[in-house]
Amino acid sequence: MQTLDWIVLIGTLLLIVIYGTYQSRGSKNVKDYLKGGNTSKWWTIGLSVMATQASAITFLSTPGQAFNDGMGFVQFYFGLPIAMVVICMVFIPLYHRLKVYTAYEFLENRFDLKTRTLAAILFLIQRGLAAGITIFAPAIILSAVLGWNLLLLNIIIGVLVIIYTVSGGTKAVNVTQKHQMVVIFTGMIIAFVIILNKLPEDITFTKALEIAGASGKMEVLDFSFDFNNRYTVWSGLIGGTFLMLSYFGTDQSQVQRYLSGKSLKEMQIGMMFNGLLKVPMQFFILMVGVMVFVFYQFNNAPLNFNPAATEIVQTSEFAQDYNDIQSQQELLFKEKQALIESLVSNDDIRNSEKLALLNFENEKLRSDARTLIEKAGTQQNIKVESNDKDYVFIHFILTNLPKGLIGLLLAVILSAAMSSTSSELNALASTTTMDLYKRNTSEKSETEMVKASKWFTLAWGMIAIGVACVANLAENLIQLVNIIGSIFYGNVLGIFLLGFFFKFVKGNAVFTAALITQVLVIGLFFLNQYEIINLPFLWLNFVGCAIVIAIACLLQYLNPNTHARA
Incomplete structure (x- = not known):
């Protein structure tokens, strides 16, 4: 820089911080502040x-x-x-x-x-x-x-x-x-x-x-x-x-x-x-x-966009293997450039299976490089992010x-x-x-x-x-934030929907159902993590919402005399 x-x-x-502090000074009551x-x-x-x-x-x-x-x-x-x-x-x-x-x-x-x-x-x-x-x-x-x-x-x-x-x-x-x-x-x-x-x-x-x-x-x-x-x-x-x-x-x-x-x-x-x-x-x-x-496609890309990961593997016993993969990537890049130049001159890019195949091979090389990075990190007892999605744009x-x-x-x-x-x-x-x-x-x-x-x-x-x-590190940070939310959001949304649309359901039933649901959703998440079930995290929002509504309605039906307030 x-x-x-x-x-x-x-x-x-600094301008943002100073402006925000200056413009909002003087909140004297809760309504102004919150x-x-x-x-x-x-x-x-x-x-x-x-x-x-x-x-x-x-x-x-x-x-x-x-x-x-x-x-x-x-x-x-x-x-x-x-x-x-x-x-x-x-x-x-x-x-x-x-x-x-x-x-x-x-x-x-x-x-x-x-x-x-x-x-x-x-x-x-x-x-x-x-x-x-x-x-x-x-x-x-x-x-x-x-x-x-x-x-x-x-x-x-x-x-x-x-x-x-x-x-x-x-x-x-x-x-x-x-x-x-x-x-x-x-x-x-x-x-x-x-x-x-x-x-x-x-x-x-x-x-x-x-x-x-x-x-x-x-x-x-x-x-x-x-x-x-x-x-x-x-x-x-x-x-x-x-x-x-x-x-x-x-x-x-x-x-x-x-x-x-x-x-x-x-x-x-x-x-x-x-x-x-x-x-x-x-x-x-x-x-x-x-x-x-x-x-x-027109400019050389690093084998891995995370420089810290590259440094770790280059200082390990896997450095030569990593350099060999880099050499293969450079040859692949030259082949891809020649192909794209030919496709552009013939106006035949749209349906090029050859280009897709070369990019697939490039991804295979990048995957092999990630494997070497992980081995190098394990050998040196260093936690390293081998997946470089978050580093591409920066x-x-x-x-x-x-x-x-x-x-x-x-x-x-x-x-x-x-x-x-x-x-x-x-x-x-x-x-x-x-x-x-x-x-x-x-x-x-x-x-x-x-x-x-x-x-x-x-x-x-x-x-x-x-x-x-x-x-901790994660596969992709934008997914991590949404995963954290999905574990809790479905349950909380279900509680609100019960309040909006299920007038016969009372407080004790909802409270108990919410506790049970949260345990179940966390359990489903870990079952998916260990590949015991196949349930992508986005579906946890729907599943959590459905479970809490179903359990609350069932509990209220079984205990119809439960009061609204406790």
């Missing part, structure tokens, strides 16, 4: 909701996901528009009418205190883990690629977020997220344009798509019911809808974004704005990854973007980490304050409640930094 990159990076991040004084317009809500979901993981992992597996991941989001309609029609009007600070207040009104507390605790567990991962994700990748200290990066990202989130609460989060999204969109569009400009002059965008298509990267829709395919139209529409309903309808990190709305209409428009823009945004980010794949940025723009793209990644983490800390503090602290202590003044909220924000920030510092 050059001096100009450092100036752009540090300047962008709901932003109910002043947010629909565009602020929509961008804030998007920024909360679009963490750094989105901008690091998603292009790498497309580079490896193509556009099919976009099916994950197909349930989002459906979920937005349901949330605008059912969830938001109810929350607005009850004037709740958290989604879980509704559960006490409908069932009882213990059900509210259980749902709040389930949220705190999964979102507390996720907050740590959203800090850890950019930190570990930037650490590996730039050589920065991982522990120090975790602390820096966490502290920057804590400063303005503690200072200004929900309003600070909303204010900063608008500007963070501007930085993010600007950076990604610039990256996309630069990728296209770096392709050979005779490779138009259409031809680039044909090259990607011939290599199987443009297969967007999969209508199969094969559970071995993690992302299909059906998993997106069914599992994805239940995941999005739970995430946007019951996860306080999202609910708090639209509870800050100026009116019911502003909240609903903001959420529909998110629903309409989110799928195209994800499609575009995946397309960036596909274009990076096309770029590396490698392209650092090796191909001009001075200044590298700093901007790094600011995009860190801004996304900060925006998502700030929402999570804000929601964790709100839930702890309103659902646990206030509900289980004597009456507190407004000043005391605001002070408690700030202390809880600081505490959760420290916990998130702690989780980031001990977080």
